[in-house]
Amino acid sequence: MPDIHIASATAANLDAIYGFVCALEEQVFDKELLRGYYEHCLSLPHHHYLVAFVQGVAVGYISCHGQVLLHHCGIVYEIQELYVQEQHRGMGIGARLVRAVEDILAAKGYASLEVCSGTRRTDAHRFYQRMGFRHTSFKFVKEP
Numbered sequence: 028m029p030d031i032h033i034a035s036a037t038a039a040n041l042d043a044i045y046g047f048v049c050a051l052e053e054q055v056f057d058k059e060l061l062r063g064y065y066e067h068c069l070s071l072p073h074h075h076y077l078v079a080f081v082q083g084v085a086v087g088y089i090s091c092h093g094q095v096l097l098h099h100c101g102i103v104y105e106i107q108e109l110y111v112q113e114q115h116r117g118m119g120i121g122a123r124l125v126r127a128v129e130d131i132l133a134a135k136g137y138a139s140l141e142v143c144s145g146t147r148r149t150d151a152h153r154f155y156q157r158m159g160f161r162h163t164s165f166k167f168v169k170e171p
Contacts, residue, residue, distance in 0.1 A: 029081045031079060031119075032080045032081075033127045034080065035078075036076035038065075038069065044065060047088050047112075048061065073094065073102065075091045075128060075131055076090045077089050077124055079111065079115075079124055081115060086111060086120065087110055087115065087121065088109075088110060089108065089128055090106070090107045091128045091132075093132075099138040103138050103139050103141060104128075104137055105142060105143070106128065122157075141160075142155055143166050
């Protein structure tokens, strides 16, 4: 098992995060636009970004955003993105990233941790179920 290290993301991780986001969504984003959004998200107190490193090289990340929801009477966090490079999958890195987020949130207190996953991502669905998430709702999207 290689040496895996999880750390809070910083502005210096932009290049890796940019590559991960493009790979996750299978498209090329405007890097400067993403930089602005990324740096903004890093500054928000209820947003958590973590990077996984194998032998000092970034191989994956997780982002988790929190917001107060009245119908939960507390802060609900949602995993927005979780990505591990294909050649590093099956090594427990995704699970370590989720557990690291859970550790951060446990210290803060929260109503729930949620995740949305596209319908075609069946491997991700099985992963989240193994991590203890339950399928409890449907997400509906309307684009402009």
